[in-house]
Amino acid sequence: MSSVVEAQRASAVDAQASPDRVAVRLRNVRKTFGSGDQKVVALRGVDWDVFNGQMTLLIGPSGCGKTTLLSVIAGILDADRGSQVCVLGRDVAAMSGSQKTRFRRDSIGFVFQQYNLLPALTAAENAAIPLIVKGWPRPKAIARASEVLGLIGMAQKVNKLPSELSGGQQQRVAIARALVHEPRLIVCDEPTAALDHETGHQVMVLFRTVAVRPDRAVLIVTHDNRVFHFGDRVARMDDGHIVEVRTQKATIEEPPDVLA
Amino acid sequence: MSWIALKMLTGDRAKFFGIVLGLTFAAMLITQQGSIFCGLMRRTAGQIFDITGADLWVMDPNVRYVDDVKPMxxxxxxxxxxxxxxxxxxxxxxxxxxxxxxxxxxxxxxxxxxxxxxxxxxxxxxxxxxxxxxxxxxxxxxxxxxxxxxxxxxxxxxxxxxxxxxxxxxxxxxxxxxxxxxxxxxxxxxxxxxxxxxxxxxxxxxxxxxxxxxxxxxxxxxxxxxxxxxxxxxxxxxxxxxxxxxxxxxxxxxxxxxxxxxxxxxxxxxxxxxxxxxxxxxxxxxxxxxxxxxxLRARTSEQFIWDTIWYFMRYTGIPVNFGITTILGFLVGTAIAGQTFYNFTLENLKQFGALKAMGMSNLRIVAMILLQAAVTGLLGYGLGVGLATLFGQTSKGSELAFYTPWQLLPIAGAAIVLICLLASVLSVRRVVVLEPAIVFRG
Known part of the structure; x- marks a missing residue:
């Protein structure tokens, strides 16, 4: 392993970072599925910090625990007892089910690999869902969602159904949906996996230009080595651990091997 | 949220019509067979209905129904x-x-x-x-x-x-x-x-x-x-x-x-x-x-009508036969509507998962499913009862015994509510236990 990478590994945990800079702080995060012979350990004590104002990529081979870690951070999967999951200054592990639901509603934006748009709703209606869930009146929510769609170049498509949009356009709607309620953390699961190279590139440019803000962290799980250079930091996972973290510069100089 | 539930419901027209059709069929069969049953039972006492003016029937103590002639x-x-x-x-x-x-x-x-x-x-x-x-x-x-x-x-x-x-x-x-x-x-x-x-x-x-x-x-x-x-x-x-x-x-x-x-x-x-x-x-x-x-035996007209109806219900196979058809209609309606509704939920499972991930509570999702069930139920009930009424109107004056007492309508309505509840309970259970993490599985 090169000296650059060795240097960056130390910054997986930054004990000196101010609390308002750290969006996600994980300490000794473990997650086990099943029990007895069926027991599968997905996370083996993850220590990791994700910072505001950055786009952080989480990479690693299939089955290494990336999606499990993302789910734990997003509060849709409970970590094992003893894990410390602090997201946006809140102890997620100590939250009740309904508190987590409210936390997700208010603070997190989601982008899924398969977009998960409701097929019967127009682009604007789909993008407005987080606001509707928060209790906004329908016309106001759709107007705001249309504005956000306009920001990402989808102004002409607000009334189109998902079936009338290309894959890239659908992912843009999903991004608008993740941004519309101004969340402080955006989690994305393989946002470019279902897209061709050109469209995937456009989507990542969009994330960089629209999603990343000083008071917001963007965390992206990806396999796609064509987009690694977009990340301010790239964390590589293997066998339930974060094994290295690189800066953007280090990533460009020596791209990590996702399968390593 | 209700508009999202309704748009999800009507988005796939074939499935939507499938659910409504199942409920329509059940409502129609229950109302139509129930009306024919009531019509037949009413016919058994037809001669008592026809005799107006008198309000008491006096007869031999052994008479059990109007055609059970025992001279005095x-x-x-x-x-x-x-x-x-x-x-x-x-x-x-x-x-x-x-x-x-x-x-x-x-x-x-x-x-x-x-x-x-x-x-x-x-x-x-x-x-x-x-x-x-x-x-x-x-x-x-x-x-x-x-x-x-x-x-x-x-x-x-x-x-x-x-x-x-x-x-x-x-x-x-x-x-x-x-x-x-x-x-x-x-x-x-x-x-x-x-x-x-x-x-x-x-x-x-x-x-x-x-x-x-x-x-x-x-x-x-x-x-x-x-x-x-x-x-x-x-x-x-x-x-x-x-x-x-x-x-x-x-x-x-x-x-x-x-x-x-x-x-x-x-x-x-x-x-x-x-x-x-x-x-x-x-x-x-x-x-x-x-x-x-x-x-002697003396009965009011109403009592004698019910004596006659109960006699035929007890000693003939009419209620059993019509009951079987009605139950069959209920079961077929439940099966069609239930299965289609459950499939509809299964196909939307990822969408429900996404909604849960985005912070929608279980209560609101259950309300959405129940609203979908209620809308399809209401449509199915209205169409079914309407078709049964149309059937009754077109058969007016024919040999067909068709009589729809008002009590039959709430009974059919209750049956449809039950079908909707049965159909939605599986869907509700599936969605409530759904892990929102499902959305992160490609």
Whole structure:
């Protein structure tokens, strides 16, 4: 392993970072599925910090625990007892089910690999869902969602159904949906996996230009080595651990091997 | 959120119509079969419904239902009249008579050439009829004037006069030109007329009134026709409309004294005593007094209707047969609607997962599913009941027994609610236990 990478590994945990800079702080995060012979350990004590104002990529081979870690951070999967999951200054592990639901509603934006748009709703209606869930009146929510769609170049498509949009356009709607309620953390699961190279590139440019803000962290799980250079930091996972973290510069100089 | 639930529901039209169709089918079958069952049960007591004016039926203690004829001695009439609270009491004969008549029939002159020239021969017809003998003076129990299609009720007082029910006339006069019988107005005509009247475009008699008048003109041809009953002459003075009964025989009305001549002599000719309670005295109270003072069975009209209906329900397989069809409709409706609804939820599982991930609570998702179930249920119920009603309207005037009491509508509604609950409970369970993390699995 090169000296650059060795240097960056130390910054997986930054004990000196101010609390308002750290969006996600994980300490000794473990997650086990099943029990007895069926027991599968997905996370083996993850220590990791994700910072505001950055786009952080989480990479690693299939089955290494990336999606499990993302789910734990997003509060849709409970970590094992003893894990410390602090997201946006809140102890997620100590939250009740309904508190987590409210936390997700208010603070997190989601982008899924398969977009998960409701097929019967127009682009604007789909993008407005987080606001509707928060209790906004329908016309106001759709107007705001249309504005956000306009920001990402989808102004002409607000009334189109998902079936009338290309894959890239659908992912843009999903991004608008993740941004519309101004969340402080955006989690994305393989946002470019279902897209061709050109469209995937456009989507990542969009994330960089629209999603990343000083008071917001963007965390992206990806396999796609064509987009690694977009990340301010790239964390590589293997066998339930974060094994290295690189800066953007280090990533460009020596791209990590996702399968390593 | 409700609009999202409704858009999700109607987004896949084929599935949406599948769910609604299942519920429509169930609602229609339950209402239609229920109405036919109620119609049939009502028919069993048709003759009690037909006799208006009297509110008490006095009979032999062993009589269980209206057709269970057990004659009484005529003094029973006077004993009934002597009970306190009885305003009046009259006799009613009910029995089976035999009608004999010859009717003209066109037959080929040469039997080998059926299409050749015809000649008229007189064909004997012998038919059993239900003979009702009404009180000679008051004619209590006669059909009301609006149910007389041809002739006049007062003519029943003429010698040898009888009034016949139009529904079974083809059995007595099989060679009549029944093809020229006026057809009842179609549902379209009736609806068109109603709309036209609402808009003030149509005046004059309604299609139903016009049809009734045409029927009256048609049935006038039977007036003054002669028949023979128990070697006595009888002639038709009127054609009326009696409620169809379970028996296929024609109903013939005449006077009590004449009825006794129209059947072979019996020692006990009196079948029922029809009575009226004095004003201010409850019929039930008078019935109890009659029973205790005469030893006869006395029932109010309503009680006797229910006695008859319960008898048929208990001793015939009708409720079981209709019950099976109704349960089948319920099960098929549940299966179709339930499966389609569950599949619909399964196909939207990822979407529900995404909504949960985005912070939608289980309660709101359950409310969405229940709203979807309620909307499909309401549509299915409305369409099903509407179709059953349409079926009932189009079969009006036919042999089909169809009667929809208001109680049947909430019963069908409750069945549809149950189907919707059963259909949605699986979906609700599936969505409630759904891990939102499902959305991160490609």
């Amino acid at each position: 001695i005529e003094t029973s009439l006077y004993r009934t009249r002597g009970v306190e609270g009885v305003l009046w009491a009259v006799p009613l004969y009910k029995g089976i008579g035999r009608v004999k008549l010859t009717v003209p029939k066109q037959v080929p002159v040469d039997p080998d050439q059926p299409a050749g020239p015809k000649r008229t021969v007189r064909e004997p017809v012998i038919e059993q009829v239900i003979l009702l003998g009404l009180d000679d003076a008051s004619l209590v129990g006669a059909p009301p004037p609006e149910r007389i299609l041809a002739g006049r009720l007062v003519d029943l007082r003429r010698p040898d006069a009888i009034l016949v029910d139009f529904t079974r006339l083809p059995k007595l006069f099989p060679y009549e030109d029944w093809k020229s019988l006026p057809k009842p107005p179609s549902l379209g005509q009736v609806l068109g007329d109603k709309i036209g009247r609402m808009l003030g475009l149509v005046h004059g008699p309604t299609p139903e009134q016009a049809h009734r008048e045409a029927m009256g003109r048609f049935y006038e041809r039977f007036l003054n026709r002669e028949l023979e009953m128990n070697d006595h002459r009888a002639f038709i003075v009127g054609v009326c409309e009696a409620t169809r009964t379970f028996q296929s025989n024609a109903v013939v009305y005449t006077t009590y004294s004449r009825a006794k001549r129209f059947v072979p002599q019996e020692r006990k000719p009196l079948t029922y005593v029809l009575a009226k309670a004095e004003p201010g005295v409850a019929a039930e109270v008078v019935a109890a007094r009659i029973a205790s003072q005469t030893g």
